[in-house]
Structures are given as structure tokens and as C-alpha cells.
Amino acid sequence: MALWGGRFSQAADQRFKQLNDSLRFDYRLAEQDIVGSVAWSKALVTVNVLTSAEQQQLEQALNVLLEEVQADPLAIVNSDAEDIHSWVEQKLIDKVGDLGKKLHTGRSRNDQVATDLKLWCKHQV
Secondary structure, eight states, rough: OSSSOOTTOOOOOOHHHHHHHHHHHHGHHHHHHHHHHHHHHHHHHHHHHOOOOHHHHHHHHHHHHHHHHHHHGGGOOOOOOOSHHHHHHHHHHHHHHHGGGGGTTTTOHHHHHHHHHHHHHHHHH
């Protein structure tokens, strides 16, 4: 599932997809991406994008997803997601519907990558 391809009339060439997809590497960042998503959901409450009830629903779903990842981290690799961020987002949408889409509000993919890597490095030392 490519999040960036909405304006193209044809699917990307398979060679490009293989080059661009990073899930086979960054599945290792799943726990960090989920933890960052919980923190981001709390930030969205402070700017009135989410209600407290919506945030709690997202956090509960993210915690369930975290447990699933911890039980079987390699299951992620079998997904058609292009990276760990789109995988987490899609799994969250599967669990809570359109509410899951609100989590991406104001979020930068580059910031997600930087946050995930910082959290991963902290955990490694």
C-alpha cells in the first residue's frame, strides 16, 4: 500500500516498489513507532484535534497492536505496506476505523523516522 501514489494513473513499476519498500528493514522499529504514535495522540488532544475519548480509544488499540508485535514481530514482514509507519497506520485503521486516520494529522514522516530511530537507539544502549 503506497500512501504517496494518489495522483498517478498507473501502478509503480515493480522494480521501483522493491527499491522503495523498506518494511523488510524497518519492521524492527514497530515498537518505537507505536510508542511514538501514543505520544502523538496525546499531543493531538492538547490542540483539540482529538477528544480525550478518541485518544483513549487510539491508545487502547495501539497497546493491543504493540502486544501483537511483541508476540510475533516477523508477521509484519508479510504485509504489503511499504514501511513500518504505513503498516502501523493501516493496522490502527483496521482496529478503530476512520478515527485511525486522524492520528496522521500534522505529522511528518521524517519526524516519525527520526523519533523511531532515537527511541530504538536509546533502547539499544
